[in-house]
Amino acid sequence: MSQPENFREVIRHSPLVYLIGVAGDSGSGKSTFTRAISDIFGEELVSSITVDDYHLYDRKTRSEMGITPLLHTANNLKLLEENLMDLKAGRTIQKPVYLHDHGTFGEPELFSPTKFIIIEGLHPYATKSLRALYDYTIFVDPERDVKYDWKIRRDMKKRNYDKNEVLREILQREPDYFQYVFPQREVADAVIQISYSSYGKEEGEKRNVYRVMLSMPAQEYCFEDIELNIDLCDLFKKSSHDFSLSCISHTPDSRNMRALVVDGELMPDTIHKIERQIEFQTGISPINIFRGQEHITGTDLVRLILSWQIINGRIALSNHLDQ
Numbered sequence: 001m002s003q004p005e006n007f008r009e010v011i012r013h014s015p016l017v018y019l020i021g022v023a024g025d026s027g028s029g030k031s032t033f034t035r036a037i038s039d040i041f042g043e044e045l046v047s048s049i050t051v052d053d054y055h056l057y058d059r060k061t062r063s064e065m066g067i068t069p070l071l072h073t074a075n076n077l078k079l080l081e082e083n084l085m086d087l088k089a090g091r092t093i094q095k096p097v098y099l100h101d102h103g104t105f106g107e108p109e110l111f112s113p114t115k116f117i118i119i120e121g122l123h124p125y126a127t128k129s130l131r132a133l134y135d136y137t138i139f140v141d142p143e144r145d146v147k148y149d150w151k152i153r154r155d156m157k158k159r160n161y162d163k164n165e166v167l168r169e170i171l172q173r174e175p176d177y178f179q180y181v182f183p184q185r186e187v188a189d190a191v192i193q194i195s196y197s198s199y200g201k202e203e204g205e206k207r208n209v210y211r212v213m214l215s216m217p218a219q220e221y222c223f224e225d226i227e228l229n230i231d232l233c234d235l236f237k238k239s240s241h242d243f244s245l246s247c248i249s250h251t252p253d254s255r256n257m258r259a260l261v262v263d264g265e266l267m268p269d270t271i272h273k274i275e276r277q278i279e280f281q282t283g284i285s286p287i288n289i290f291r292g293q294e295h296i297t298g299t300d301l302v303r304l305i306l307s308w309q310i311i312n313g314r315i316a317l318s319n320h321l322d323q
């Protein structure tokens with residue numbers, strides 16, 4: 001693969017718009033996993049859209065109708081599709097706006113395409129025609145208890161709900177989640193599953209340490225090699241924490257997947273070495289997403305690997321069009 005001088009500049013001057021779809025339940029960690037791509041390319045080149053903006057009904061109406069926002073038909077997926085086609089063609093759209101503070105709609109706003117657009121929410125690629133518009137798709141799938149702990153905390157703090165309201169809503173949403181949101185996992189390019197750390201739930205929660213599994217369809221080859229370096233000296237340092245790394249084959253949704261499973265905390269040098277390799281591959285420098293962190297979690301490592309996958313997908317697209 002030819003090395004671009006500085007891939008950020010190549011992208012800045014390219015007319016291509018790269019769409020990344022991130023599906024998952026409310027508060028499941030979607031933005032947490034895609035933040036690194038904005039850290040690498042900057043806000044000028046990366047923007048995001050929440051599919052929540054495409055709700056058809058406000059909170060009060062949904063409650064009167066006895067439906068949840070997880071129902072396909074409670075969302076204007078046709079408009080989402082038209083908007084994504086326009087954005088891909090470089091056109092500015094008028095995007096609807098949903099306001100979580102009170103569960104109502106705001107004035108639609110103009111949204112101009114950036115070079116990467118992250119579309120995240122309950123149904124970003126819930127139909128075949130939507131799925132066909134994306135260049136890369138991710139499904140975020142924390143196990144039940146983890147997801148509900150995060151949702152309770154987030155909805156109480158940021159969306160003005162009380163705990164009983166969140167619990168009631170959780171139970172009401174569950175069947176719709178499995179019927180309308182979960183099937184996107186079957187067609188995602190990458191699936192992230194999260195469970196409590198095997199090194200202890202409470203300590204893990206305090207330090208944001210979870211067992212994170214990144215699965216991708218088993219492939220013939222990777223676009224570009226990337227090394228995961230672990231310095232053996234680090235393993236014996238006083239400040240080292242426990243961690244485990246494994247790679248397994250499994251068949252969720254009847255697909256042959258390979259998965260990297262990370263639990264615990266690694267020394268930061270491991271991840272800095274990957275950052276240096278991404279700098280070398282892209283010409284973008286410096287990449288310092290985890291600057292100042294004393295330890296690196298599975299979430300951090302998976303974030304970086306996903307960014308590397310997305311960058312490679314985008315480089316491959318450029319190379320393909322240049323031929």
Ligand SMILES: Nc1ncnc2c1ncn2[C@@H]1O[C@H](COP(=O)(O)OP(=O)(O)OP(=O)(O)O)[C@@H](O)[C@H]1O
Binds near residue numbers: 210
């Ligand atoms: N990997 C993670 N490690 C630790 N905490 C996490 C992780 N992912 C999510 N959380 C917790 O869940 C909260 C919600 O995460 P995030 O905003 O990424 O979810 P989301 O799916 O993007 O939410 P939304 O419903 O707004 O789309 C975070 O503020 C954090 O407390």
Ligand SMILES: O=C(CO)[C@H](O)[C@H](O)COP(=O)(O)O
Binds near residue numbers: 099
């Ligand atoms: O599943 C969700 C996505 O985040 C929300 O519950 C949905 O957007 C409705 O929002 P609200 O509860 O604020 O009316």
